[in-house]
Amino acid sequence: MSSAKPSSTVEASLTALAVSLRGVTKVYDTGVMALGPLDLAVRKGEFISLLGPSGCGKSTALRLIAGLSQASSGTVRVSRHEGEVQIGHIRQGHGIGFVFQEPTLMPWSSVRENVRLPLKLGGIAKAEGRARADAALASVGLADFADAFPRELSGGMKMRVSLARALVTDPDILLMDEPFAALDEITRFRLNNDLLALWRSLGKTVIFVTHSVFESVYLSQRVVVMTARPGRIQADIRIETVEPRGEEFRTSAAYSDYCRRVSAALAPSYSGQSTL
Numbered sequence: 001m002s003s004a005k006p007s008s009t010v011e012a013s014l015t016a017l018a019v020s021l022r023g024v025t026k027v028y029d030t031g032v033m034a035l036g037p038l039d040l041a042v043r044k045g046e047f048i049s050l051l052g053p054s055g056c057g058k059s060t061a062l063r064l065i066a067g068l069s070q071a072s073s074g075t076v077r078v079s080r081h082e083g084e085v086q087i088g089h090i091r092q093g094h095g096i097g098f099v100f101q102e103p104t105l106m107p108w109s110s111v112r113e114n115v116r117l118p119l120k121l122g123g124i125a126k127a128e129g130r131a132r133a134d135a136a137l138a139s140v141g142l143a144d145f146a147d148a149f150p151r152e153l154s155g156g157m158k159m160r161v162s163l164a165r166a167l168v169t170d171p172d173i174l175l176m177d178e179p180f181a182a183l184d185e186i187t188r189f190r191l192n193n194d195l196l197a198l199w200r201s202l203g204k205t206v207i208f209v210t211h212s213v214f215e216s217v218y219l220s221q222r223v224v225v226m227t228a229r230p231g232r233i234q235a236d237i238r239i240e241t242v243e244p245r246g247e248e249f250r251t252s253a254a255y256s257d258y259c260r261r262v263s264a265a266l267a268p269s270y271s272g273q274s275t276l
């Protein structure tokens, strides 16, 4: 397996698998079967969304990929700097950035120190850590807020800090669990655009969990629709359009058509569920 880092361009890095799940199931100690069997392959540099009803196992799938939880059966393989590894045989989280729905910032620390935390935990010297934290903050448009404290930031800015903290270790794979769900629509649209620009420039693999059909179609190259629990793949829909995407795509007939297709694929996952 090559240990070469993906090139900075998205196209050049679509050569091999970043993540592969085969026959993966997850049964929690409570007896709840959350997932599977699930088969999913994500190419290096790809941006995919996982879409499905509440409780279908989307977060569970991300946690398995991150190595934060073990599959009950099947294999989870992740390709990183050092080559392909099977989850369970690696240090947790290595080579992976995770962005949660809540920004989970330390209120007593500055923005810079919040972003530096993963490097500090990894034993990176303070001066280097600060420089890398500042670079990550600049990449999300927060260069001027390094010395601010979380209480001084809006919800959207806090989420940018959370994104910078996930990027500061230069992970190959970015896992995002409904990161923009709590934000107002305009802020969400802005962050969608900024995330796409970052993805294009950094060439990372992104697996993005959302409940929003509109968001999934706008952002992703593939929308993977999951069934109700235990989550399996219901549909895998490729979104093809002129890149880079922007407001023109969001208001286009092609975008509406894709949203209709994805909604139709999602509908069976909700059958039998209360809509209240």
Ligand SMILES: Nc1ncnc2c1ncn2[C@@H]1O[C@H](COP(=O)(O)OP(=O)(O)OP(=O)(O)O)[C@@H](O)[C@H]1O
Residues within 6 Å of the ligand: 028, 029, 030, 032, 033, 034, 052, 053, 054, 055, 056, 057, 058, 059, 060, 061, 229
């Ligand atoms: N640690 C746990 N222990 C027991 N059950 C769990 C645990 N984590 C999740 N579950 C259950 O597994 C199922 C899948 O949960 P998960 O959070 O993965 O779904 P989800 O699709 O991400 O949901 P949502 O969209 O509401 O965030 C749910 O029924 C949930 O209650």
